Amino acid sequence: PGPLPTGTRSTETHCPYCALQCGMTLTAGDRPATLVPADFPVNRSGLCSKGWSAAELLDHPERLLRPLVRAVPGDRTSPLVEASWDEALDRVVEAIGRTQERYGRDAVGCFGGGGLTNEQAYQFGKFARVALRTSAIDYNGRFCMSSAAGAANRAFGLDRGMPFPLSDVAAADVVVLVGSNPADTMPPAMQYFDEGRARGALHVVVDPRRTATARNAGLHLQPLPGTDLALANGLLHVALAEGLVDEAYVAARTTGFDDVRAGVAAYWPDRVERLTGVPVEDQRRAVFALARAPRAIVLTARGAEQHRSGTDTAQAWINLALALGLPGRPGSGWGTVTGQGNGQGGREHGQKADQLPGYRLLSDPAARAHVAGVWGVDPGDLPQPGRSAFELLDSLGTDGGVRTLLVLASNVAVSAPDARRVLSRLGDLDFLAVSDFFLSETAELADVVLPSAMWAEESGTMTNLEGRVIRRRRALDPPVGVRDDLQLLAELAGRLGAGHLFSADPETVFAELGRASAGGTADYSGITYRRIDDEQGVFWPCPATGDGEERHPGTPRLFTERFATPDGRARFLRVEHVEAHERPDADYPYVLTTGRVLAQYQSGTQTRRSRSLQLIAPTPRAELHPDLARQLGIGPDDVVELATRRGRARFHAAVTDAIRPDVVFAPFHWGGGSSANALTDADALDPTSKMPAFKVCAVAVVRIGGP
Ligand code: SF4
Numbered sequence: 206p207g208p209l210p211t212g213t214r215s216t217e218t219h220c221p222y223c224a225l226q227c228g229m230t231l232t233a234g235d236r237p238a239t240l241v242p243a244d245f246p247v248n249r250s251g252l253c254s255k256g257w258s259a260a261e262l263l264d265h266p267e268r269l270l271r272p273l274v275r276a277v278p279g280d281r282t283s284p285l286v287e288a289s290w291d292e293a294l295d296r297v298v299e300a301i302g303r304t305q306e307r308y309g310r311d312a313v314g315c316f317g318g319g320g321l322t323n324e325q326a327y328q329f330g331k332f333a334r335v336a337l338r339t340s341a342i343d344y345n346g347r348f349c350m351s352s353a354a355g356a357a358n359r360a361f362g363l364d365r366g367m368p369f370p371l372s373d374v375a376a377a378d379v380v381v382l383v384g385s386n387p388a389d390t391m392p393p394a395m396q397y398f399d400e401g402r403a404r405g406a407l408h409v410v411v412d413p414r415r416t417a418t419a420r421n422a423g424l425h426l427q428p429l430p431g432t433d434l435a436l437a438n439g440l441l442h443v444a445l446a447e448g449l450v451d452e453a454y455v456a457a458r459t460t461g462f463d464d465v466r467a468g469v470a471a472y473w474p475d476r477v478e479r480l481t482g483v484p485v486e487d488q489r490r491a492v493f494a495l496a497r498a499p500r501a502i503v504l505t506a507r508g509a510e511q512h513r514s515g516t517d518t519a520q521a522w523i524n525l526a527l528a529l530g531l532p533g534r535p536g537s538g539w540g541t542v543t544g545q546g547n548g549q550g551g552r553e554h555g556q557k558a559d560q561l562p563g564y565r566l567l568s569d570p571a572a573r574a575h576v577a578g579v580w581g582v583d584p585g586d587l588p589q590p591g592r593s594a595f596e597l598l599d600s601l602g603t604d605g606g607v608r609t610l611l612v613l614a615s616n617v618a619v620s621a622p623d624a625r626r627v628l629s630r631l632g633d634l635d636f637l638a639v640s641d642f643f644l645s646e647t648a649e650l651a652d653v654v655l656p657s658a659m660w661a662e663e664s665g666t667m668t669n670l671e672g673r674v675i676r677r678r679r680a681l682d683p684p685v686g687v688r689d690d691l692q693l694l695a696e697l698a699g700r701l702g703a704g705h706l707f708s709a710d711p712e713t714v715f716a717e718l719g720r721a722s723a724g725g726t727a728d729y730s731g732i733t734y735r736r737i738d739d740e741q742g743v744f745w746p747c748p749a750t751g752d753g754e755e756r757h758p759g760t761p762r763l764f765t766e767r768f769a770t771p772d773g774r775a776r777f778l779r780v781e782h783v784e785a786h787e788r789p790d791a792d793y794p795y796v797l798t799t800g801r802v803l804a805q806y807q808s809g810t811q812t813r814r815s816r817s818l819q820l821i822a823p824t825p826r827a828e829l830h831p832d833l834a835r836q837l838g839i840g841p842d843d844v845v846e847l848a849t850r851r852g853r854a855r856f857h858a859a860v861t862d863a864i865r866p867d868v869v870f871a872p873f874h875w876g877g878g879s880s881a882n883a884l885t886d887a888d889a890l891d892p893t894s895k896m897p898a899f900k901v902c903a904v905a906v907v908r909i910g911g912p
Pocket residue numbers: 220221222223224225226227248251252253254255256257390391392393394
């Protein structure tokens with residue numbers, strides 16, 4: 206390539222979408238910007254179609270460039286009209302004051318997202334606790350990673366999605382993927398699987414659908430959704446019966462195995478086959494391969510985790526990995542495949558209802574004292590833990606619930622379960638403010654909409670699925686009239702009398718985040734922007750100890766010597782299979798499961814507006830087995846209506862033998878009449894993680910019309 210035109214510059218940054226955080230080089234000057242993949246250690250010059258098309262949206266005609274307010278304040282039937290930032294922010298602050306005066310501090314709520322940078326997530330948590338002094342804050346990661354996080358904290362004393370670098374996946378001789386489909390959700394990650402397969406590694410995929418990942422695997426187990434826990438217990442039963450357990454490892458590095466040993470005795474193979482549908486022979490093949498491999502990894506993801514027993518399901522797979530002596534060995538272990546771009550960092554810095562930065566608990570007096578010291582406030586002024594995401598949304602507009610809500614980087618009208626109920630609750634609010642780049646389905650309902658900067662226009666850090674902290678670098682200026690969320694929070698804090706405590710400078714906020722996290726499990730205190738630049742990312746924990754050669758190198762691989770529990774041992778925990786909250790019956794005879802497709806991302810606010818992605822995935826398609834389609838008189842591309850106890854939604858039929866005949870799959874990237882989450886069940890939350898049952902409910906299917 207020749208020299209760049211005058212005024213044009215290239216910036217190394219990262220994809221705005223998923224947790225792989227692929228490196229890319231963005232060239233910008235005169236818009237439109239262009240991008241190419243970077244040879245970053247994670248994606249090694251790969252990008253998927255979402256990443257390739259990311260720059261398209263920076264100049265999208267539907268981008269919000271000015272704040273919007275209701276033409277008639279307080280009347281959400283009046284149109285949204287453009288306003289100045291001052292007017293919009295004044296309306297937000299007036300609503301906060303009115304609500305807190307009338308209903309108390311906790312009547313103002315905050316809802317964040319796993320796409321926020323670490324700095325924004327940190328600042329949002331601090332804003333809620335210090336500027337608003339409300340307990341009412343949670344975020345959309347509660348619907349994503351909370352079960353795996355809960356299980357990892359319980360078993361290992363620390364939650365980092367993958368406690369090892371991605372390169373370990375390439376080095377493993379066996380990888381078991383449970384409810385994960387990286388070939389569609391993060392294709393560049395398949396390089397690591399391909400590398401392993403080229404060496405002869407066996408990949409085992411556990412998924413009710415024969416996904417692109419399953420098609421490439423050596424063994425595909427196809428359980429009924431919601432039975433992954435029973436399968437894991439069954440595999441451990443076989444391992445015990447066949448003498449495959451690593452008793453020396455169990456004795457030296459774990460506690461609690463005897464109880465688990467007793468518990469899995471009831472999961473004999475033919476019972477597990479009846480519960481899950483996975484043949485006894487396949488169970489045996491999987492567990493023998495795992496146990497005999499010199500290096501083996503078990504990875505769970507949302508398919509296993511988004512259940513009312515999601516935390517216990519992740520624990521069951523951790524139990525299996527521990528019994529086989531995997532965690533802490535190079536090329537081996539248990540991990541979870543994070544979904545959202547900053548799904549890892551988003552849950553570490555205090556935007557969760559029960560947490561403070563550094564993964565500290567808000568209920569812990571020592572944690573409160575430490576963080577309050579960094580924030581310059583009295584620990585007694587910090588609120589107590591608040592409601593989890595769905596409980597918060599379900600409280601909107603109710604007595605004792607949230608009356609004014611500020612939403613950053615989240616489209617709950619599409620992404621929350623039982624979406625019709627959530628839409629109705631949003632309508633009951635006294636006041637809703639939403640910061641976003643487009644008029645999302647949630648922003649459409651707001652009293653005030655604040656236009657935010659997009660990824661390429663802001664600076665900050667993200668933490669990828671390996672726990673590698675990386676730099677999102679500003680490649681171009683945001684359009685006039687657009688502000689980033691750090692600016693927004695600093696402006697609001699200023700109007701609320703706390704401006705002196707809130708910087709809008711990302712590097713300053715990151716340094717403060719480091720101090721707040723020091724001594725916590727997710728310790729960022731030794732990480733600086735400079736180090737991230739020099740080292741192509743730094744893995745936490747990285748405490749600020751030593752200098753020069755002596756400084757802490759970061760921690761790519763965890764648990765090599767000890768786990769992060771008080772006694773250094775991993776904890777087994779006995780867990781039992783429970784039936785899904787909703788089972789098929791005469792009215793709703795099939796199982797509905799939901800998930801993602803390659804060319805869309807999360808609630809689709811961005812990807813549904815991308816012209817090139819729309820060409821690949823223009824319409825939502827529900828997958829049905831040919832036997833079920835025949836029985837219901839449904840042909841390929843026919844319009845079908847899926848109905849559950851909560852609502853109805855229409856899709857085009859994709860008739861495929863890649864799915865079990867008793868299961869229907871619907872993608873969740875669309876809203877309106879094709880909202881998969883209008884169907885999902887939020888009545889039974891996981892008792893530990895508060896995760897709703899996104900992956901299982903009972904559904905009826907009818908043909909509505911032809912293609
Ligand atoms: Fe972006 Fe994820 Fe695709 Fe990489 S895999 S380009 S991070 S969406």
